[in-house]
Amino acid sequence: MDKKGSKSIYTNKDELRLFMGKYGIGVILFVMLIALIITVPSFRTTSNFINILKQVSINGMIAYGMCVVIATGGIDLAVGAQCALVACLLGQFIMKMGMNVLLSCALAVLFCAALGFVNGFLVAKFNMFPFVVTLSTQLIIRGLAQVISSAQAISMTNAQFKLVYLGMVGPIPFPVVMLFVVTILMYMILHWMKLGRYILATGGNEKAAIASGVSVFWTKIAAYVISGFLSGVAGVILTSKTSSAQSNLAVGYETDAVAACVIGGTSFAGGVATTPGVLIGILIIGFIYNGMNLIGVNSYYQTIVKGIMIIAAVLLDLVMNRKNR
Amino acid sequence: MAQDDTIFKCDNITKTFGGTKALRGVRLDVKKGEVHALMGENGAGKSTLMNCVIGLIKADSGTMEFEGQPYSVRGPVEAMEKGIYMIHQELHPEPHLSIAESIFLHRENMRGIFLNKSAQNARTAEILKKFNFNYSPRTLMKELTLAQVQMVEIIKAVSSDARMIIMDEPTSSLDANETEHLFNTIKELQAKGVSVIYISHRMDEIFEIADRVSVFRDGQYIGTKLISEITKSELITMMVGRTVEAVFPKVDVPIGDEVFRVEGLSGKGFRDISFCVHAGEILGLSGLVGSGRSETARAIFGLDRPESGSMYLNGEKITNKNTRQAIRKGICMVNEDRKNYGLCLLRSIRENVSLPNLESRQKGLFIQQGREKREVKDVAEKLRVKAGSIEHTGFSLSGGNQQKVVLAKWIMASPKLMILDEPTRGVDVGAKSEIHTMMCEFAAKGMAILMISSEIEEIMGMSDRILIYHEGRINGEVSREEIVNGTMSQKEILAKEFGQ
Incomplete structure (x- = not known):
């Protein structure tokens, strides 16, 4: 593009396009917010905002994990099944075996991280397609959950465990605090730490990453471990929310997580992802659900709108970043 | 000008990639039934010209003529239909296709909208026999050695009635026996009146198989000589670079340990x-x-x-x-x-x-x-x-x-x-x-x-x-x-x- 060797490459029009390419989705979130605030009176209460954040916290955790995996050029379809497995493990640990709640949660989450390791290992070691690997492990994990629970729901009556979802830190619900903490952590990993750079480089150009001394093998494994870990955390919150440990929880949750990533500007080709982007994606999906609920739109339409949003987000990205790709 | 025996002619071909001139008005003429060698250093423009001929890339300007007709194609398939086929240095066979399917790729035997496999296999068997290639038409490409894949490519070219075959470094991955076999095949092709453009870095091969040799340097056509009238040393002289020394900012520094x-x-x-x-x-x-x-x-x-x-x-x-x-x-x-x-x-x-x-x-x-x-x-x-x-x-x-x-x-x-x-x-x-x-x-x-x-x-x-x-x-x-x-x-x- 820089044919004459001039110092500045960008014109004003380019600057606008770059800006929209980077922050366009934020503008959309802002417009949605304003529109909902003006048109829906019940939307603009503090309690509704906190409610939205609480609702999106579960998808939010999963989406953050998904985003690092997609950033390496992969995908993790096993996240929903991992949530269900956590539920069934918690049912056994807390209700059947009467184990300590904190210990049970920690064990279940670590087990999910280990499953993430398996996903990552299969992808990185044998160069298998992430889609196929995680599609298979999804079936295995879901089946495992059914075996553990004998396909029966256990009611999670433990008062301490219920606090995971219902507990408050001051005026803020515990799941929102968790989402906040995870957002900060993910920001640090992706933008301030070596691992984040390696993840983005691996997804951006694997060979160039190798030629720069990046261990692509461990980077990919780390991404899937993060995804497994976070879906484990999401599973704990979800189990507490539903108060029921059953193997058919969180079916299709990977879709919402992928949607949040894509709306938030995560490139499916890998190499591009930002934490604020994914947060915006998570919030947009939350707004779609919440806003349409408040207006009284049938939930079937919400799904349609979500689908349209994804296509629109990808189109926006394509148009704005056409020259850069 | 001997018009009757010239099968292919191109003139004044130019091609620029970005800022670099890959071809600067080159020309080439190939006679019917001859093996015409192309030589030159890396980046001299041999492969670029051949890619223009089969339509993989489009020349910026220049004219081409094949069998007396103006010639221009948009891609290798069209070039094949017109009678020019190129066998690339890096062969990429479709591993899961059979020999018959490879040979008839892009011109399958059809019965309505369906493939007529039996007829295709029967025809392939016939063709293979002609070339003494003792394999079943149903053999999968992945079971063949590189030399055999190359043979299949040649058979494909001839069976699709190619009158000119371009071979880019065909012997680079062949051993001595396979090379000899290839040369025999080339001589048979020659006897049938098929012209071969032969790109190679191997001097000995050129002197063994080629009739004429054209030399390229820095995207320019240097000249064409009969093999019988040139020595290896003269050929290298033709390939050697510019007379004008490029200026390099080399600074001599003391060499250490x-x-x-x-x-x-x-x-x-x-x-x-x-x-x-x-x-x-x-x-x-x-x-x-x-x-x-x-x-x-x-x-x-x-x-x-x-x-x-x-x-x-x-x-x-x-x-x-x-x-x-x-x-x-x-x-x-x-x-x-x-x-x-x-x-x-x-x-x-x-x-x-x-x-x-x-x-x-x-x-x-x-x-x-x-x-x-x-x-x-x-x-x-x-x-x-x-x-x-x-x-x-x-x-x-x-x-x-x-x-x-x-x-x-x-x-x-x-x-x-x-x-x-x-x-x-x-x-x-x-x-x-x-x-x-x-x-x-x-x-x-x-x-x-x-x-x-x-x-x-x-x-x-x-x-x-x-x-x-x-x-x-x-x-x-x-x-x-x-x-x-x-x-x-x-x-x-x-x-x-x-x-x-």
């Missing part, structure tokens, strides 16, 4: 390579593409595993299982394949430059962002990377600037040994000269530099010492004095590259 040494290194594409590089020295590796230079470099850098041999850095024996280990020890490499091994184009200049250097720029768990920005900015300025800021992505940069960013990341790693594989390929003239100046600066700081280049002027202009590769082995060494005194000429180096 040995930094790096390999002994008996062997691997895929190179055999028994031994050499050493000293501090401040630029060691040039010269040779034809595929002669094993890049493969040696890749093995040193840990991209590939060598089969045997040993490496020493500052006298200490080392092994590099991967690039990470090599970089930690102070070995780095600018890859010839910039597109794949150069930059993450989606990421910023800053992230690309600091990628191999993050470990030493961490405080606790975090990257020292301020220091990173400062250091990347410094090195980008020093290398005169032309960009709005270090936050711009690799996409926004020209080839020369991308290459400078690649160099910048290795400068920041302050290596002991820098391997530069085609450091100025696809780089404009200005940036090229800047990169050469930088190389001299690195050398002056005591870095040992291993430079691979297909440009013989660059090798001669920049190197303190030259090793000449021929077919995976070192076939000669040239010192700076020999170049400066003129005792070693371009012609002699080229002759060694061609194995003479």
